Amino acid sequence: MSGIFISFEGPDGAGKTTALKTLMPLLQAKTDQEIVLSREPGGSPISEKIRKIILDIHDEEMDSRTEALLYAAARRQHLIDVILPTLKEDKIMLSDRFVDSSIAYQGGGREIGMSEVAEINDFAIDGHLPDLTIYFDVSPEVGLSRIRKDHEGAMDRLEKEAISFHNRVYDSYMQIVKDNPDRIKTIDAEQAPEKVVSDALNVITKQFPNIFNKGE
Ligand SMILES: Nc1ncnc2c1ncn2[C@@H]1O[C@H](COP(=O)(O)OP(=O)(O)OP(=O)(O)O)[C@@H](O)[C@H]1O
Numbered sequence: 001m002s003g004i005f006i007s008f009e010g011p012d013g014a015g016k017t018t019a020l021k022t023l024m025p026l027l028q029a030k031t032d033q034e035i036v037l038s039r040e041p042g043g044s045p046i047s048e049k050i051r052k053i054i055l056d057i058h059d060e061e062m063d064s065r066t067e068a069l070l071y072a073a074a075r076r077q078h079l080i081d082v083i084l085p086t087l088k089e090d091k092i093m094l095s096d097r098f099v100d101s102s103i104a105y106q107g108g109g110r111e112i113g114m115s116e117v118a119e120i121n122d123f124a125i126d127g128h129l130p131d132l133t134i135y136f137d138v139s140p141e142v143g144l145s146r147i148r149k150d151h152e153g154a155m156d157r158l159e160k161e162a163i164s165f166h167n168r169v170y171d172s173y174m175q176i177v178k179d180n181p182d183r184i185k186t187i188d189a190e191q192a193p194e195k196v197v198s199d200a201l202n203v204i205t206k207q208f209p210n211i212f213n214k215g216e
Pocket residue numbers: 010011012013014015016017018019146147149150189190191192193194196
């Protein structure tokens with residue numbers, strides 16, 4: 001028995017957080033290994049403090065490279081405080097976002113360069129990549145319309161960016177998915193919520209049949 005690390009990625013409004021609320025208990029029912037759910041940016045006390053700075057709509061003057069470094073710093077602390085200890089205890093680690101978000105949003109969206117941002121994060125994650133990443137595929141238009149419907153007046157600093165930014169994020173995710181066919185599996189996140197959850201559940205249980213086999 002060993003720990004496994006699964007990350008969930010997608011554009012704003014892809015439905016990851018919503019899906020994980022239903023998916024987590026369904027997965028827990030299929031294994032005796034404890035499941036730990038976390039998120040980025042954040043996931044541990046210091047990382048959550050960094051999250052507040054990054055997402056603050058008043059931090060309009062934040063430089064793009066500063067933003068990339070802050071996300072990477074939050075990720076490093078999250079890795080040390082939560083991810084690695086969880087895996088060491090042979091638990092199952094689920095993270096709502098991880099390194100691919102930085103490559104898509106800061107590398108592509110902010111136009112820093114995907115390889116440059118990947119290099120910053122090599123320093124932060126020290127080779128610790130997820131065993132599986134599920135990419136929630138949704139168009140920027142659909143994702144943003146969901147965000148506006150949900151919290152128009154409380155969008156964070158990234159959500160408030162122009163559609164051109166979100167289109168670059170989407171295109172960057174497409175490239176990341178293409179470059180990582182073994183690690184990243186795509187699901188159609190424009191489906192009804194229950195279908196998104198069942199697709200994610202099927203991908204995970206198929207990938208790890210020896211872990212998620214309780215009750216079969
Ligand atoms: N499959 C779906 N169909 C329609 N609406 C959805 C679906 N999944 C989630 N939503 C709605 O879309 C909004 C955003 O969902 P959610 O917060 O889960 O997205 P997210 O991927 O976590 O986005 P972000 O990364 O920006 O936080 C919510 O109002 C949620 O109710």
